[in-house]
Amino acid sequence: MNQAELVGLTQNQLDSYWMPYTGNRQFKADPRIITAAKGSYLTDAEGRQILDSLSGLWTCGAGHSRPEIAEVVYKQLNTLDYAPGFQFGHPLAFQLAERLVDLAPVGLDRVCLTNSGSEAADTATKIARAYWRQCGQASKTKILARQKGYHGASWGGISFGGIPANRKMWGQGIETDLLNHTWRAESAFSKGMPEHGVELADELEMLIGLHDASNVAAVIVEPFSGSAGVIVPPKGYLQRLREICTKHNILLIFDEVITGLGRSGATWGADAFGVTPDMLTFAKQVTNGAVPLGGVLLRRDIYDAFMAKGGADHAVELPHGFTYSGHPVACAAAMATLDILESEKLIERVAQKAPEFESKIHSLKGTEHIVDIRNFGFAAGITLAPKDGDPTLRPFEVALECWRRGVYVRWGGDTLQFGLPFQMEYDEMDRIVATVAESIHGLEP
Numbered sequence: 001m002n003q004a005e006l007v008g009l010t011q012n013q014l015d016s017y018w019m020p021y022t023g024n025r026q027f028k029a030d031p032r033i034i035t036a037a038k039g040s041y042l043t044d045a046e047g048r049q050i051l052d053s054l055s056g057l058w059t060c061g062a063g064h065s066r067p068e069i070a071e072v073v074y075k076q077l078n079t080l081d082y083a084p085g086f087q088f089g090h091p092l093a094f095q096l097a098e099r100l101v102d103l104a105p106v107g108l109d110r111v112c113l114t115n116s117g118s119e120a121a122d123t124a125t126k127i128a129r130a131y132w133r134q135c136g137q138a139s140k141t142k143i144l145a146r147q148k149g150y151h152g153a154s155w156g157g158i159s160f161g162g163i164p165a166n167r168k169m170w171g172q173g174i175e176t177d178l179l180n181h182t183w184r185a186e187s188a189f190s191k192g193m194p195e196h197g198v199e200l201a202d203e204l205e206m207l208i209g210l211h212d213a214s215n216v217a218a219v220i221v222e223p224f225s226g227s228a229g230v231i232v233p234p235k236g237y238l239q240r241l242r243e244i245c246t247k248h249n250i251l252l253i254f255d256e257v258i259t260g261l262g263r264s265g266a267t268w269g270a271d272a273f274g275v276t277p278d279m280l281t282f283a284k285q286v287t288n289g290a291v292p293l294g295g296v297l298l299r300r301d302i303y304d305a306f307m308a309k310g311g312a313d314h315a316v317e318l319p320h321g322f323t324y325s326g327h328p329v330a331c332a333a334a335m336a337t338l339d340i341l342e343s344e345k346l347i348e349r350v351a352q353k354a355p356e357f358e359s360k361i362h363s364l365k366g367t368e369h370i371v372d373i374r375n376f377g378f379a380a381g382i383t384l385a386p387k388d389g390d391p392t393l394r395p396f397e398v399a400l401e402c403w404r405r406g407v408y409v410r411w412g413g414d415t416l417q418f419g420l421p422f423q424m425e426y427d428e429m430d431r432i433v434a435t436v437a438e439s440i441h442g443l444e445p
């Protein structure tokens with residue numbers, strides 16, 4: 001029996017669901033069904049305990065199925081299940097906003113709430129364009145980003161996202177141009193930030209020269225690229241992007257959907273890398289994955305510009321928002337998550353344990369077919385050599401072999417990706433590393 005049959009799913013049920021970012025044909029021929037999760041472990045349809053090396057999808061750093069979150073969510077559903085967020089408010093949204101602002105890098109003291117990272121990236125870039133319009137510079141509309149960047153699956157994210165496979169299907173998106181990515185062969189196996197390559201940031205000067213600053217609204221980058229396989233910027237690179245954006249009056253947006261709220265060993269990637277953007281997006285870890293929520297932290301004067309130009313007192317200053325923006329249940333889950341991150345000092349734990357994770361993951365250097373290993377905080381990426389001319393085949397095969405051996409590993413493109421739960425123990429890290437090595441060796445060359 002396959003795992004779908006084991007939990008009583010019919011073929012028609014399997015076939016009915018068009019799964020997201022999934023090889024549907026392969027999955028439905030060999031389903032991998034997760035039925036429960038606790039701490040750092042998933043339970044599959046066979047009742048196996050599977051070690052979770054990606055915290056869900058970079059979401060559940062505080063561990064799965066936290067009762068502290070479940071309890072507040074249940075209570076919230078019984079008190080205020082939903083409140084209209086347009087023209088009316090409920091206390092938790094404001095309380096959460098203040099709390100996020102308190103955590104934010106200095107100067108980012110206004111926040112919009114969304115339901116996902118994709119909506120956060122859309123929101124930030126829409127605000128960037130609208131902001132320049134409010135400032136009387138309506139020609140500043142172009143969004144510059146970076147190759148290998150991931151900013152979600154909506155029209156914004158696929159327009160200025162830099163992963164080729166995610167772009168090629170959709171035709172014309174919004175106007176954008178992309179910097180080169182920061183992966184360089186000579187930096188392979190760098191621990192943390194590569195020493196060399198800061199000059200890659202100077203390409204931004206070239207792009208701005210090409211398009212003219214009068215046409216550019218914002219630059220959006222992940223502090224380190226997550227989905228593309230944890231590509232960490234060289235030392236000084238983000239600082240230089242910051243300088244160039246400031247010089248040319250262009251907003252700098254950090255997409256911190258993965259890097260934010262602990263993953264980098266600091267509250268934000270902005271803190272870990274010591275660079276403050278003008279806006280910052282977050283999602284995933286903010287509710288520990290329990291309820292969808294995302295958002296954008298931004299400079300107060302950006303908000304103020306809209307208030308100043310808002311028109312009549314009763315007018316809406318920014319015609320933007322989602323039915324579920326600031327959903328009370330999501331806000332409750334976020335408050336409980338921030339409580340856990342603080343009371344268990346989970347971000348500090350990531351910072352403390354990251355050096356050991358770094359040395360463990362880099363111990364795989366020399367393993368056949370591994371051509372690069374990168375890491376930052378509790379994130380790491382491994383690039384595998386192509387197989388039969390296909391760069392995506394080996395990661396798929398290795399990750400499935402890891403699953404068979406009881407470790408959930410995410411694959412994407414030519415990489416394997418790791419985003420450890422924040423409370424992960426050293427012996428569990430060892431198990432992940434050993435399973436990756438065994439899985440590579442266990443497969444046909």
Ligand code: PXG
Pocket residue numbers: 057058115116117118119121150151152153222226227228255256257258283284410412417
């Ligand atoms: N920005 C960044 C930097 C992300 O990593 C999004 C935006 C979009 O968020 P939503 O919530 O709309 O999916 C993301 C999401 C992976 C993986 O395996 C990464 C993401 C999602 C799923 C898988 O690397 N990132």
Ligand code: PLP
Pocket residue numbers: 321322323324
């Ligand atoms: N489509 C229709 C017809 C709608 O009425 C709405 C919201 O009212 C949306 C899409 C957008 O949905 P959401 O606000 O959940 O993003």
